[in-house]
Amino acid sequence: MSSDRTYHHGDLRRAVLTAALDVIRAEGPAALSLRDLARRAGVSHAAPAHHFKDRTGLLTAVAAEGYGLFADALADAPDLRERGVRYVRFAAEHPAHFQVMFQPDLYRADDPDLLAAKERASVELRAGVTDLPSGGGENARLTGVAAWSLAHGFATLLLSGNLSGAVGDRDPEEVFRALATPVFAPDGPN
Structure with a gap:
């Protein structure tokens, strides 16, 4: 409006x-x-x-909506790399949600709607890791942290304008895909 x-x-x-x-x-x-x-x-x-109720309640609603949209965006991605691409796409398409979602000091972290939306998003994020040949356990957990770090860092740098020179006029999703392929392709690192 x-x-x-x-x-x-x-x-x-x-x-x-x-x-x-x-x-x-x-x-x-x-x-x-x-x-x-x-x-x-x-x-x-x-x-x-x-x-x-108040500003915190509004930001909680923004975060809950964001995590729901995020879970939807990640759903049915064929592999971990493509979940990362969708992560970057989500940030570019929903920058306001993205800004709020990852600042838990802005909202009520115990809100039931927020917790449900965050859990849906977590399930979608973890799904890409469990599909890797490395299987479960500590290795899968660390792979998940590495994948999240790469996607979140790239998305954050993209939104803040810090990748303008590095990405140029190329599609940021394609740049991310090229970065992530050697690390998170379904057949593992090259």
Whole structure:
């Protein structure tokens, strides 16, 4: 919802979440204010609090929604490398969610909806590791940490603009795929 339109009817919760995502994408989570979001939606300053209670509640809803979208994005990836590509794609397509999801000091980590969404995402992330020939145990766990580090680091650098020179005009997903192939291809390191 754009900042110059007012809210008249429909789903206020969704309208506030959408406005919050716009603010986070443009200015970061620190710029978020329920009063400002109410103004953007054209409702009383108390209306967003009805749905989210407070700023932390709103950020918890953003994180829960983000983890749900993240789990959906990772689902059915054929292998660990492609889960990494989808990780990078998710970050590029949902930068506001991504910013909030990995800052647990911003939200209520014990929220049931958030916990359920995080668990779904974790299952999808782990699925790529369990498909590797190395099997389970400590090796699989460390491989999972390495894969997460590579995908998360690449996505974070991409969103912050720090890969502009290195990636140039190439598709970031293809660059990530090329980086990840020797390490996380289904047949293992080359």
